[in-house]
Amino acid sequence: MPEAFSIPNEIIYMAIDLGNPVRTTQIPQAPRKFYFLEYFYILLKGVSISNQSERIFEQFLKLKHQYRLGESKYKKLTEESNESTNQRARYKYTFDQVVSEATNYELISESSGEILLTDEGKNAIQIYENDGDRKFNYYLFKLMEKGHQEPFRYLVDTCYKVNYKKSGLLIFPIYSAHRLGIERDSIKTSKDMKRYFRKLQSRIKEDISKHLGMNVNLDKENNDLIRKLTEENLLQTDDLQEFDPNKYNAILRRSRDFWLKYFLQSLYKYQLSLDSFEIWAYRAKQIGLLHITEFYPDPSFHGKIAYPLSVIRDSSQSTSFKMFYEYADSMKLYCHQPSWDDKNNQEEFVQSLHQAYVDVRQLAKTYFVSLPNVKERACYAMKIPEYLFDKFLGYAYHNKHLRIRISLEVDKLPDETKVMYLRREPVMVDGKYRNIIAIDLAHGEKNVY
DNA sequence: TTAGGCACGTGTGGCACAGT
C-alpha cells in the first residue's frame, strides 16, 4: 500500500523552529465570492472597451467563456455557451462580486453610473498582457494581502502551527454514508442516521490520530450535531420514526459542513468561515503559496487536503526557497521553487514522479494511469506548485538521459465526454493536453520495453 | 452494450443577522 502523506526532510527543517513571534492577531477579512484571479483581468479588459455597465457585462460573459472560467473553482470545458436567463443571473452575481472587489482595490472607479479604469487598473492589464499571469497574480497578491489584513500570511502561518511535523498538512475528511459502506435504502429512521454518524465519528477520530497525531474525543461534537439537527426537525426525537426522505441531502450536507467547520475552527483554530477559507486557499493555490485538492489519491483517506508551498521566516539559506514578499515587520514569505538546473532537483523529481506512478498504478492496477493522480502525489512529495510540475514533466519527457522512460497519452479528453466542468484539469506538456501516463525504468533495469 | 432511472455530492445565490 502506498503510504499517505510522508514528508521529505528538507521541508520539515524549513517548517520547524520558525522563531517568528506570534503576530498581533489580525483576522483576515472575507473575500468576495469568486475563485479565479483571471476574473480581475477579464473585468478590467471589459472596462477598457466600454464604460457602460451593461456593455461591460456582455464583454465579461464573452471573456469568461473564452478563458474557460467555469462555476466556482472549476474550469469549463464545453464549447457551447447556452445562455439561459438563469445562467445569466448567476454570472451577473459573480460579475457584481468582481466589480465590488476591483473597486476596493481601486482598479476601477464608479462615477455617475459609469465604470472607469484607474491608472492602477491600466497598469494591471499591462502586467497581464506583457508579463504573463504569474506576474499578474503576484500583483494581485499584494493588493489582497494589503486590503484584507494579510490573509495569505495567516493561512500559511497557521498551517505550520497546526501540524508542523508534517510541514503544515491540513486534512478535511469527507465520508458519505455510501463511502462508509452504508446503503442509501437502509437509512430511513433517525436511528439509522445516528448509526452512520457514529461510524463517521470513529472514522474521523482515526484520521486525526493517524495524520495529525492527536487523540481526541468527539462524543460531544457528535451529540451537538444530532441535537442541532433534531432542534431543526431534520431528525425526529423518536429514534424509530422516519425522517423526511426529501431531507436526506440536507442532512448529509449539514453533517459534512459541521465536521469541516470543526476541523477548520476547533481543531485548527482558524478564525475564518468555511467559505472564506476555501476562497483564500484556492486563490493562494493559483499564486503558488499552497496546494489544496479534493483529489489526492489514497486508499486510506478521503476528503480535502491542503499544505503550504511557502514559509514565513526572517531569513533563509535554502536555495530552493525564493524570496517572494517582505512584510512591514521585515518577516519574509519564501516560496518553494527548486530549480531544474540543479541536478539534485532533477534526480528528486524523477524519483518522486516514479514513486507516484508506482503508488497510483498499485491502486489502479493498469499500466497507463491517470496523470492528474500521479501529479497530485508527486507535487505533494516534492512540495511544488502545479505549474512547476508541468514544467518539470516537460523537461523530463524530453531528456533521454534519465533513468526512466515516460509515455504520455491523451486517451480521452474531458471535452470529448459530456462533462461540463473540468474538475481534473489535464496536464499541458509540449502544448498538448495529456491525461494518462506510464513510466518504465530505462537501460537494462526492470520493466524495460 | 446501451438506455433509462435513480441516488449521490456539492456549488450557488439568497437570506438572515451581525457589526458599525
Place this chain on the structure above:
DNA sequence: ACTGTGCCACACGTGCCTAA
C-alpha cells in the same frame, strides 16, 4: 440605515445500477 459576512436548501451534474 447600511454594509458585510456566514449559513444552508435547492438545483443540477454525474455516475452507478439494472434490465433488456
